[in-house]
Amino acid sequence: MLPDLKAVIELQQVDLKTGELGERIAAYPAGIEALASALKQFIHAHEERKGRLTANQKERRDLEGEAQVIREKIAKHKDQLYQVKTNEQYKAMLKEIGGEEGNLRSVEDRILEKMIEAEELQNQISDAAARLEGEKTRVESETRELEAHRETDLEEREGLLVERKRLDAALGETVRSIYERVRAGRHGVAVAEARDGFCTVCNVRLRPQAYNEVRTNEILVTCENCSRILYYVPPAAPADAGPEAPAKDTHASA
């Protein structure tokens, strides 16, 4: 294979890999930030529920105070029932007591609602409290993992940049300028495999003569359509070599 062609194929691989690494490296801060933000939300929801439980307990105490006041009123009015003089007064007092008992029931219903709400909150708080340390540990370890991956990627990219310099230095001026020009205009891909008479990147058929030249891998040929530098991968030799070779071997060994 033409040394320039071999070098430019390798250079393309190095450049694509460098590009992928660059995207991955750029994405780590967002990943780390997402972990921190999820933990922050978890803690915030936990604190918010604790605040709601405190408020719930105060509301329940207030309602119990209200219920107590109503009960005392009812007891007082029941005592007064024996002191009234007329039937009308008696009826009026009974009606008042009936109204107060209705109020008491509605306050007691609200107390019950508060108790149910408090139980649910308490369960959620206990559950979150039990998970909190585990969540912190998980986020810390996942963050460390991402940071370690980032370090590895940075090192790998450093290595690739050294490799790129080496390949670039070995490249002839013509092929380098074609490579860089096409790479800039074609989303980073400046080299294409030719297969079955086609450029495999833009899918345009090559002229037969151009394809024949590409197949030698000894001449620099570019795709007439997309300008990419073309190379050819000869079909892999079958595992069971063709009929001639083994036949010869059989004869030779026999």
Ligand SMILES: [Zn+2]
């Ligand atoms: Zn092409």
